[in-house]
Amino acid sequence: MLKIGLCGCNGRMGKVITDIVSKKENMQIVAGFDAYTEKLADYPVYADPHEFTGACDVIIDFSNVSSLDMLLDYCVKTKTPVIFCTTGYDKEQLAKIREASAVIPVFRSGNMSIGINLMMDLLRKAATVLGDGYDVEITEKHHNQKLDAPSGTALMLADAVSEALPYDAEYVYDRHERRMKRPQNEIGIHSVRGGTIVGEHEVLFAGRDELIEIRHVALSREVFAVGAVDAAAFLGTQKQPGMYDMSDVIAAK
Ligand SMILES: NC(=O)C1=CN([C@@H]2O[C@H](COP(=O)(O)OP(=O)(O)OC[C@H]3O[C@@H](n4cnc5c(N)ncnc54)[C@H](OP(=O)(O)O)[C@@H]3O)[C@@H](O)[C@H]2O)C=CC1
Numbered sequence: 288m289l290k291i292g293l294c295g296c297n298g299r300m301g302k303v304i305t306d307i308v309s310k311k312e313n314m315q316i317v318a319g320f321d322a323y324t325e326k327l328a329d330y331p332v333y334a335d336p337h338e339f340t341g342a343c344d345v346i347i348d349f350s351n352v353s354s355l356d357m358l359l360d361y362c363v364k365t366k367t368p369v370i371f372c373t374t375g376y377d378k379e380q381l382a383k384i385r386e387a388s389a390v391i392p393v394f395r396s397g398n399m400s401i402g403i404n405l406m407m408d409l410l411r412k413a414a415t416v417l418g419d420g421y422d423v424e425i426t427e428k429h430h431n432q433k434l435d436a437p438s439g440t441a442l443m444l445a446d447a448v449s450e451a452l453p454y455d456a457e458y459v460y461d462r463h464e465r466r467m468k469r470p471q472n473e474i475g476i477h478s479v480r481g482g483t484i485v486g487e488h489e490v491l492f493a494g495r496d497e498l499i500e501i502r503h504v505a506l507s508r509e510v511f512a513v514g515a516v517d518a519a520a521f522l523g524t525q526k527q528p529g530m531y532d533m534s535d536v537i538a539a540k
């Protein structure tokens with residue numbers, strides 16, 4: 288039985304994960320961690336993982352960037368593998384996550400769906416074939432409760448494209464004060480927020496007389512939750528410290 292700790296258990300994603308895990312026979316959530324400590328499911332909820340006296344095989348985190356320090360401290364001290372699905376970390380926080388991966392297995396992905404991870408491969412291929420003759424613009428759309436912009440996924444998609452481009456790309460998030468033609472090496476990244484949009488990402492390659500659009504739409508949060516539960520099954524049995532992502536889970540299937 289895989290014992291899971293769930294950080295952000297009382298949030299939108301936490302509730303979907305709780306529902307999916309409750310239907311599995313080979314895994315169980317043994318503790319939840321959340322700023323809002325009301326017990327909403329059949330496991331105890333703590334404000335801080337250090338208060339939990341039991342043990343878990345893996346922690347899944349869909350919470351807030353503010354939980355990072357206490358979560359990393361707990362996971363390193365107890366040698367617990369951890370899956371960071373939260374988005375919006377700054378450079379310093381990303382460096383701390385990477386540092387911890389020298390000691391414990393650490394998984395991080397801004398998008399846990401299979402579809403987005405396939406889209407990254409398609410984008411690498413498109414950028415390789417299209418080369419420098421096409422302008423790249425990324426648009427992401429999310430619900431009006433989302434805290435961070437651009438989305439973690441948009442940044443992952445931009446990284447996938449720029450890895451395969453023949454030039455060093457510059458990410459541009461805002462052009463409202465610009466009075467100049469578009470430089471070739473830009474990747475424009477645009478955020479839309481409204482209503483209950485679960486998550487949409489579109490990458491446009493705009494060339495001379497030709498447009499190529501690659502688009503992913505999440506119709507429910509289940510696509511992220513299913514990926515996170517698969518990642519827990521994968522990371523919970525990993526003994527080797529290091530950085531892991533969805534490509535490792537897909538390769539192990
Ligand atoms: N990688 C992926 O595939 C996906 C990533 N996400 C990311 O996951 C995160 C959560 O998303 P979502 O569930 O929609 O957000 P919610 O705001 O619905 O849930 C977050 C939960 O975390 C709690 N929380 C806030 N601060 C802390 C803290 N310091 N310690 C513990 N718990 C805390 C919140 O409590 P309170 O409400 O009291 O503040 C809330 O219950 C976001 O960063 C989002 O971008 C979302 C979907 C997919």
Ligand SMILES: O=C(O)C1=N[C@H](C(=O)O)C[C@H](O)C1
Pocket residue numbers: 374397398429433434437438439440441485486487
């Ligand atoms: O906050 C969300 O909801 C989502 N966040 C992730 C992101 O920032 O890319 C993933 C998904 O699109 C939903």
